[in-house]
Amino acid sequence: MSLVSFVKVAQQNHDEFKQSIIDSLNLIGYSFPKNVRSIVIKPNMCYYWDYSTGQTTDPKFVAALIDVIRGEVQSKPNIIIVEADASAMKCSHAFRLLGYEKMAKKYDVKLVNLTEDKSDLVKVTVGDQSFHLMVPRTIQNADLKINVAKIKYAMEKIKITCALKNIFGCNPYPKKSRCHSRLDEIIVALNKAMRFDLCLIDGNIVSGIQPRRLGLVMASTDPVAIDVAATKIAGVNPKKIKYIQLAAKEGLGNTFFIAKGMSLGYFKERYPKKDVRTKLMARAYGLVVRMKLGKRLGIE
Amino acid sequence: MRKLRLGIIGLGYIGNVHLRHSLKLNNASLVAVSDMSKRALKNARNAGVKKTFDNYEQLLKDPEIDAVIIALPTHLHLQCARLAAEERKHIFLEKPMARTVQESQEIISAAERNCVKLMIGYQFRFNPTFRNLKERINAGTLGDVEIAYATNISSGPFFHRMQDYAPTPVPEWWFNKELTGGGPLIDLGSHMINLLRWYFGEITDIKSHLSYRFNLDFEDSATCLAKFESGTLGIISVGWFSEVSNVQVELFGTNQQTRIQHRAPNSLLTAVQMLTMGRSKFYESHFNELQYFVKCLMKDRPPSPSGQDGLRDLEAITRAYKNEIRLG
Numbered sequence: 210m211s212l213v214s215f216v217k218v219a220q221q222n223h224d225e226f227k228q229s230i231i232d233s234l235n236l237i238g239y240s241f242p243k244n245v246r247s248i249v250i251k252p253n254m255c256y257y258w259d260y261s262t263g264q265t266t267d268p269k270f271v272a273a274l275i276d277v278i279r280g281e282v283q284s285k286p287n288i289i290i291v292e293a294d295a296s297a298m299k300c301s302h303a304f305r306l307l308g309y310e311k312m313a314k315k316y317d318v319k320l321v322n323l324t325e326d327k328s329d330l331v332k333v334t335v336g337d338q339s340f341h342l343m344v345p346r347t348i349q350n351a352d353l354k355i356n357v358a359k360i361k362y363a364m365e366k367i368k369i370t371c372a373l374k375n376i377f378g379c380n381p382y383p384k385k386s387r388c389h390s391r392l393d394e395i396i397v398a399l400n401k402a403m404r405f406d407l408c409l410i411d412g413n414i415v416s417g418i419q420p421r422r423l424g425l426v427m428a429s430t431d432p433v434a435i436d437v438a439a440t441k442i443a444g445v446n447p448k449k450i451k452y453i454q455l456a457a458k459e460g461l462g463n464t465f466f467i468a469k470g471m472s473l474g475y476f477k478e479r480y481p482k483k484d485v486r487t488k489l490m491a492r493a494y495g496l497v498v499r500m501k502l503g504k505r506l507g508i509e
Numbered sequence: 510m511r512k513l514r515l516g517i518i519g520l521g522y523i524g525n526v527h528l529r530h531s532l533k534l535n536n537a538s539l540v541a542v543s544d545m546s547k548r549a550l551k552n553a554r555n556a557g558v559k560k561t562f563d564n565y566e567q568l569l570k571d572p573e574i575d576a577v578i579i580a581l582p583t584h585l586h587l588q589c590a591r592l593a594a595e596e597r598k599h600i601f602l603e604k605p606m607a608r609t610v611q612e613s614q615e616i617i618s619a620a621e622r623n624c625v626k627l628m629i630g631y632q633f634r635f636n637p638t639f640r641n642l643k644e645r646i647n648a649g650t651l652g653d654v655e656i657a658y659a660t661n662i663s664s665g666p667f668f669h670r671m672q673d674y675a676p677t678p679v680p681e682w683w684f685n686k687e688l689t690g691g692g693p694l695i696d697l698g699s700h701m702i703n704l705l706r707w708y709f710g711e712i713t714d715i716k717s718h719l720s721y722r723f724n725l726d727f728e729d730s731a732t733c734l735a736k737f738e739s740g741t742l743g744i745i746s747v748g749w750f751s752e753v754s755n756v757q758v759e760l761f762g763t764n765q766q767t768r769i770q771h772r773a774p775n776s777l778l779t780a781v782q783m784l785t786m787g788r789s790k791f792y793e794s795h796f797n798e799l800q801y802f803v804k805c806l807m808k809d810r811p812p813s814p815s816g817q818d819g820l821r822d823l824e825a826i827t828r829a830y831k832n833e834i835r836l837g
Binding site: 256257259262297298299302305307308310311497 | 667676677678684724725752780
């Protein structure tokens, strides 16, 4: 079974973030390899919504992580923050608007748009399906890969997104919405093609039915275990999340985990969960959009 | 009586609002639209528009069109409006009128030279609540208005989080200061400055504080302090940083105080209004302004807000940018 740590951040400042990252890593007994030359950090960026919406990883959190790495890794590795263009988001703008450009300058780290990176075609199978995926060289060449995800409800039928879904953002192909018909399988395929060594969750502000300051930091080396834990916090049954079950089946991790640190229940109680009214409204809205009545009714 | 024949240039967000309304106007018919997007043109054809062009120059050469609604990105206003005037088409031009004072003056000159009417799209002047407030100010009900707060905060072009609502790409021009002329101060500030000028007369002095939360080349929020001819002090706050959209005017007079808001209604109410009236109450002022524009053209009257209005607003905005106050 894998270890997943839960740490509470009292205040959102650099020192608190740094300490909570150190504590969360200590709880799972993780220490950074000493001789890494390049480290890739994949935060979660979603459109141009900044950290206050709970939709994107706070650059302050990533800055604290960089400080932790530099404090522990003696080999002065190149640190690279990566993201790829999406259907409605351009990395060049997202890096700037979300504060990553400023932070990268201050901490002397590199920002890479994976859509513009050199990639190699890799064949991956998930169950009986094969996928030909582009894997960016920056990710292939990294000695250490860190996934810094968010916990949030998803618009698609996948219901919730966390560490596994964040790797979907490493897909250099920008028209990501076209992948949504086989999203569960593609998420798993991408995680098989790009295995990350460490997952951290910036759950300081989470996006549930509304954004809320939850003050949570989670860590695990197992993306499946951390996703199961995140799903439980958000009040969703992990057995109903197809990509999590599929990922476990494909050997990406365990659905059972040992919790370390604070209790999962503390954060579950405070997570802004969906209520019946919201679920009904979301279904009604989805129906209106599917029936192509949104524009006619003035709500799209 | 012959109906006025309209053309719409640009089918972005606001162009589509005008399209829906143009099809329901009295004494006017929508003859043609132009846009670079094939999908937008197809949607227009499906809505009943007979002629569609992927180039506005072709639309402007169409002799069947009497007047055009220009709903293009700001940097294209001058060249399109100038050409429209030369083709003797009356012009309804979306706000902000242009990027600079000089461009605005050129648009006015082109309209005057070619004897065409020019109206700027400031829809709040046609909102019944804001109009009612104007009547109360004129009637002296509020007394002397000492302080006026005008706020227009939204997500602007950067669409914010909504439940089950996928974001759409932001057109590139919105990120380029050269093309927009500025941030929310010119985009939303033009509305609020125009509204307060309508209430309290010309601006005698103006200063601004600009914020840069999103690290763009231009401000993403601004607060202006403006002194009006009437003696009223205006505090105008605009921004592109909030998930919630709100337009609000709050007046503090010697007799009375009042606050009015223009907020998006909930989806259910909007759906009911669309089904029963064919348009949402939220966009009523957009419909009213077009109806007024048509009426002015039919009766050969100069429309207001005029090009001069748009120019005065841009002069004030230019001064506000110049007189930036920096706080520590």
